[in-house]
Amino acid sequence: MISATDSYNRTAELKSFDESKAGVKGLVDAGLSTIPRMFIHPTDPSSSPPKHDVSIPIIDLTGMTNDPVLRKVIVERIREASETWGFFQVVNHSIPIMVLEEMLEGVKRFYEQDVEVKKGYYTRDVAKKVVYNSNYDLYTGPAANWRDTFYCFMAPQPPSPQDLPNTCREILMEYTKEVMKLGRVLMELLSEALGLSANHLNDIDCSEGLVVVGHYYPACPQPELTLGTSKHADDGFLTLLLQDQIGGLQILHEDKWFDVPPVPGALVVNIGDLLQLISNDTFKSVEHRVLANRIGPRVSVASFFTTSFQGTSKIYGPIKDLVSEDNPPRYREVTVSEYVTYALAKGLDGVSSLLNFRL
Ligand code: OGA
Ligand code: NI
Numbered sequence: 001m002i003s004a005t006d007s008y009n010r011t012a013e014l015k016s017f018d019e020s021k022a023g024v025k026g027l028v029d030a031g032l033s034t035i036p037r038m039f040i041h042p043t044d045p046s047s048s049p050p051k052h053d054v055s056i057p058i059i060d061l062t063g064m065t066n067d068p069v070l071r072k073v074i075v076e077r078i079r080e081a082s083e084t085w086g087f088f089q090v091v092n093h094s095i096p097i098m099v100l101e102e103m104l105e106g107v108k109r110f111y112e113q114d115v116e117v118k119k120g121y122y123t124r125d126v127a128k129k130v131v132y133n134s135n136y137d138l139y140t141g142p143a144a145n146w147r148d149t150f151y152c153f154m155a156p157q158p159p160s161p162q163d164l165p166n167t168c169r170e171i172l173m174e175y176t177k178e179v180m181k182l183g184r185v186l187m188e189l190l191s192e193a194l195g196l197s198a199n200h201l202n203d204i205d206c207s208e209g210l211v212v213v214g215h216y217y218p219a220c221p222q223p224e225l226t227l228g229t230s231k232h233a234d235d236g237f238l239t240l241l242l243q244d245q246i247g248g249l250q251i252l253h254e255d256k257w258f259d260v261p262p263v264p265g266a267l268v269v270n271i272g273d274l275l276q277l278i279s280n281d282t283f284k285s286v287e288h289r290v291l292a293n294r295i296g297p298r299v300s301v302a303s304f305f306t307t308s309f310q311g312t313s314k315i316y317g318p319i320k321d322l323v324s325e326d327n328p329p330r331y332r333e334v335t336v337s338e339y340v341t342y343a344l345a346k347g348l349d350g351v352s353s354l355l356n357f358r359l
Pocket of ligand 1: 215234243249289
């Protein structure tokens with residue numbers, strides 16, 4: 001039987017949206033009051049009761065590099081958070097607040113610049129080092145997200161400065177420098193939390209590659225019908241997330257959604273799939289999502305430690321010191337690009353990519 005819904009041409013809708021190169025912001029600027037069907041998610045995504053009294057740990061990093069007693073306490077808190085929540089927030093992390101604020105402003109400037117100039121960056125070419133588009137999995141994911149995104153591969157081989165958007169060029173380079181520094185410190189703390197020598201994760205190049213991603217979540221007229229970002233886990237080793245004060249990020253913990261409330265000056269840290277894999281499931285890569293909101297735009301900057309396609313042929317598997325006869329390896333060995341290629345092709349479908357690599 002043919003019903004009215006069958007005549008809906010989803011592909012045509014996706015294509016015309018994609019070809020506009022103006023993203024979700026372009027729709028909002030055109031003044032729409034209902035969201036196009038391609039953004040509607042099959043089940044009410046925000047129906048499960050969120051908001052719980054407990055929240056992910058906020059860890060003060062004061063003393064992490066120069067006070068051995070405090071460092072031990074910090075390592076212990078990081079271990080506990082990484083094993084249970086897969087997420088924590090850090091304060092007193094050494095990145096100046098001004099740098100965080102300017103980074104968020106820079107992302108905002110990128111999206112709010114002249115749309116004709118912005119369209120010049122719009123691409124789905126995964127070989128490019130600077131990419132702007134909306135919904136990287138537009139054609140493969142089950143439903144589109146109310147979000148536009150740009151990303152830059154900043155390490156190990158950064159683009160030349162003139163290829164970075166001039167709306168945020170300087171701050172992107174400064175922010176990258178700070179995030180790389182903090183990332184190396186966090187990898188040391190995480191190594192110790194795994195009972196390894198402090199240099200272990202840095203020595204196997206977990207902090208070698210960095211992708212900086214600027215997300216823009218425009219205000220949404222029907223937030224209950226869609227999502228800002230669908231449920232997913234991050235595929236790299238580690239993610240540092242800078243969010244503004246609007247909120248909407250939630251993590252799935254014991255089958256319930258928990259808000260990750262914005263904390264001024266804090267960065268959200270989460271374990272990625274590859275760190276779960278090499279820690280042989282000691283650390284958890286936890287699923288998370290971003291709700292759409294009537295209020296906006298919301299801006300966030302996710303820094304992913306991963307070598308992605310730029311990576312070498314280096315192979316990662318469960319770290320030898322962490323496996324034993326009683327605790328055999330749970331994953332097969334992979335290269336980063338093999339892992340990322342699989343995760344990208346799959347899109348944000350809510351299923352963990354790790355399952356594909358389990359022994
Ligand atoms: C991501 C992500 C959350 C946010 O980029 O993987 O989960 O708040 N972002 O934008
Ligand atoms: Ni994520």
